[in-house]
Amino acid sequence: MGPIRKSKSKISSRYPSKKESGSRKNDNIIFIICVVIAFVFWGLIKLSEVYNVTYTFNIEYNNVPVEKRLTGMVDSTVHVNFSARGFMVLRLNLFEDMSKLSIDLDNYSMLKEGDEYFIYTQELRDKLAEIIGIDETDINFSESTIGFMLENLHEKVIGVKANLSLNFNEQYDQYNNEIISPASVKVYGPKATIDTLNEVLTQNINLQSLDKDQVILVGLLNPNPRLLRFDPDQVEIQIRVEKFTESSIAIPIDLSNVSQDIQSFPTSVKIYFKVAQKDFNNIQAGEFMVKPEVKGVNLMEVDRLHLTLTRKPGFIRNERIVPAYVEFLINK
Amino acid sequence: MIKVGLTGNIGSGKSTVSRIFSALNVPVFIADVEAKLLYSEAEIKEEIKSGIGDQVFDSNGEVDLKLMAELIFNDKEALLKINRIIHPRTLSKYHQWLEDHKLHIYTLHESAILFENNLQDHFDKIINISAPFETRLIRATERDGIEQKKVMERMKNQMPDEEKNKLADFVIVNDGNQLLIPQVIEIDKKLKNK
Incomplete structure (x- = not known):
């Protein structure tokens, strides 16, 4: 039993005990921390x-x-x-x-x-x-x-065209062409490049469910930003929105442009159109004129004449003539 | 002289066809126009008042044709009473008119309700203007500016197109695709060659 105990004691002297090992580790960490702190202070002093x-x-x-x-x-x-x-x-x-x-x-x-x-x-x-x-x-x-x-750079004044995607609430529509301010801009660039430009488009504007007037500030679409510059580089677009209604009016067919004496059947047609409610009461039959298209037409060779609206109020749109064609007899 | 009756349901295009016949120098008696003229005669107005009351008269004491149309399309009894007042006189005017045009080979009498009023025996030949139901409905709605429902109610009071075609001697199809003038000229030739 004695020699065995001696041997155990030898082993314990060659390898540090758990307690001793933990103590050394702590010493190392403290040393590293001190070095880091010293380095930081040294750095701060230097900086x-x-x-x-x-x-x-x-x-x-x-x-x-x-x-x-x-x-x-x-x-x-x-x-x-x-x-x-x-x-x-x-x-x-x-x-x-x-x-x-x-x-x-x-x-x-x-x-x-x-x-x-x-x-x-x-x-x-x-x-x-x-x-x-x-x-x-x-x-x-x-x-x-x-x-x-x-x-x-060369300079050219070029008109601006609005690039709009508009969608309106039911019965509403754009009242007239949008107003772009300024209507044209100065374009600067190499002559060869600006000579190919005929219009300057605005950035695409997508407006949905419109039912009232709109004023938008929008940038211009530069097809070649490396070479071209616009002055100004943005414009204001005004969009007038109005409530529209469908209407119609009976108009006699005007045959004054036909060289021969003819009678049309029917003698009058109906014009269907869209009109802003605010303009509805301004519609007068005298502002409309419907004539047959006879240019280049041999009356002896056709059965019907196509009608066209040769005069109309500026504020109506989507107009259609019913019927669009009329039969005719040449009076002899 | 051949007495030709020209008929067709509401929206069939009777007026346009009549105008084409007129352009071919055929005298046309438009029963509806003549009947409307009768409404302004004092004697007729008195008869209407005693028959159906003053519900169709305006504030000036004249017959309001819109009110009259509303009434007779909804009240069969009123329709019969009006027919009894107007039709004999319209026919009488027609016979006088025929006297004035007896030198013509044929004359036309335009009436929407020729068959409905059993007037076919007054004519030697009958022309019916035929058009698809939908086409007539659209035409009448657009022309008179009234609701489709009301037009359809009026259509119900008229004899179906198919039946009128069977009873007629000539049928003119006015469907918007077939030309009217060649059809009219064809009938005109046939009647003048009789």
């Missing part, structure tokens, strides 16, 4: 220090004058030297958007030299100071100007 750095911003131009097109960039980047805290330098490097310098050409005076345009980098100080979060006096540019190429 709060002021560094003098040269940073490269990618240039992006916005609001190019409507009559011009950006065709190239002489300088696509600008090198800026500035002093800033480490936090800001880290931020600039971490976030891609921060490295983009958007230049709104509306806000800067452009100078022209040959085919090139340029703006003074000094004018960008304010904007950069705002982006970086430092005083503008701490910013220095490596270039005094940044250049870009603008092409003069």
